[in-house]
Amino acid sequence: MKIITILGARPQFIKAAPVSRVLREKHTELIVHTGQHYDSNMSDIFFEELNIPKPDYYLRVGSGNHGKQTGEMLEKIEEIVVAENPDYVMVYGDTNSTLAGALVAAKLHVPVIHIEAGLRSFNKKMPEEVNRIMTDHVSEFLFCPTDTAVHNLKNENITHNVFNIGDVMYDAVLYNKELAEEKSTILSEHGLDKKGYHLITIHRAENTDDVQNMNNILEAFSKIEEVKVWPIHPRTKHKLAGYGLDLDSIPNLKVIDPVGYLDMLTLEANALKIVTDSGGVQKEAYFMKVPCVTVREQTEWVETLEEDANILVGTDVGKLLDAVRKEVSPSYRDAFGDGHASEKIVELIEKR
Structure with missing residues (x-):
């Protein structure tokens, strides 16, 4: 063929x-x-x-x-x-x-x-x-x-x-997980401890194109005390600059350039929680058995919502903070x- x-x-x-x-x-x-x-x-x-x-x-x-x-x-x-x-x-x-x-x-x-x-x-x-x-x-x-x-x-x-x-993303994770553990140096490069940080990814138009949504998201991030790592999407960076929103004032926030796949797997696997609006990252969090907080009102990956493995919060500041702070212990079934x-x-x- x-x-x-x-x-x-x-x-x-x-x-x-x-x-x-x-x-x-x-x-x-x-x-x-x-x-x-x-x-x-x-x-x-x-x-x-x-x-x-x-x-x-x-x-x-x-x-x-x-x-x-x-x-x-x-x-x-x-x-x-x-x-x-x-x-x-x-x-x-x-x-x-x-x-x-x-x-x-x-x-x-x-x-x-x-x-x-x-x-x-x-x-x-x-x-x-x-x-x-x-x-x-x-x-x-x-x-x-x-x-x-x-x-x-x-x-x-x-x-x-x-x-x-x-x-097929599960295929990719299983194939590359050990390689990531072997080759990635992303944690040492940025002085990160395993299970010592939250991982952030925000790029969906429904968030980045709405200044109020981005204001709410940043306000919530400023109230999360733990270290936060944000490999920032170029589009998101451009939008924040256009809105005049400053990330420097958010305590314990490490903004880094976008990372490759092996580095991203490493960041996901070793995070306390993952805060995202990405469909793919929601799944990778599930594959890695890391609790996820999704900054959207809906998700196409409804299987991830079982037992609070993934919590939908929209852009409500209170809901986002509650979900990040909530203690969860999902069982993570083989849904994929x-x-x-x-x-x-x-x-x-x-x-x-």
Whole structure:
């Protein structure tokens, strides 16, 4: 088979690594990197650490409004798909890169493989929600990470070629966890003690595009006494500067540049708690058995909410502080498969 894989953002590089490893044993894969994440700390380092082959095409689309960004991707991806004539186009998750790849393939009658299909937050104000719904409805193969995702698709009358194969991010974590412990020096670099800090990641538009939300989040952070480590997303940094919000006044806050995958796994595994608005980080916290506090009103990863393994707080200062301070002891069941999702994906495509 000849498959074109569309990637564009940090979480997609992580998800693609284990699948590409299995796929390339027998088949041809061409990687198209849209450049949606273009900072070297958000892109290049992941290809290097995860041993993902260098992209065959790099579109350098960069940031921009949704229409401009997606439109430029549509034009450039279409040229590649027409020229390469693949058997399938494979997309991951819920970014603008995902939607652009799926739309191009569907209009050119190339079957779409959607990995991480069926997720729903039921909040269409999130651009990711619109992207994932539209992608699911034009896909030929829908590989779901959980039973909940399969159920969501059934509710939308999508039942053909729908499979719960587990979560490819779990594959990646299991494969790279020991490597991270061996190679990462991020804790010593920043003078961090194991289980001596909270890890923060904030980047979702619903938070960063709302100055009041960011004010509330920073107010809560200023009242958390323990050490806090924040690998800050470039977009978040830009937004905070535009709002004139100062991080220097927050006690015990270490703001650092974005980190690679191995360093991020190390930071997650050794944190007291993780405070995030990222879907991927919610899951990685669950995989690492580290309690999570999610700065959103909904989550597509409802399995993580059991036994307060993950607590939704929105941007309410009091709820955020209470959740960070709450003592929890979740049991963490195997809700995301057995760590062999990648092999199952390739086997199912081959069979059909």
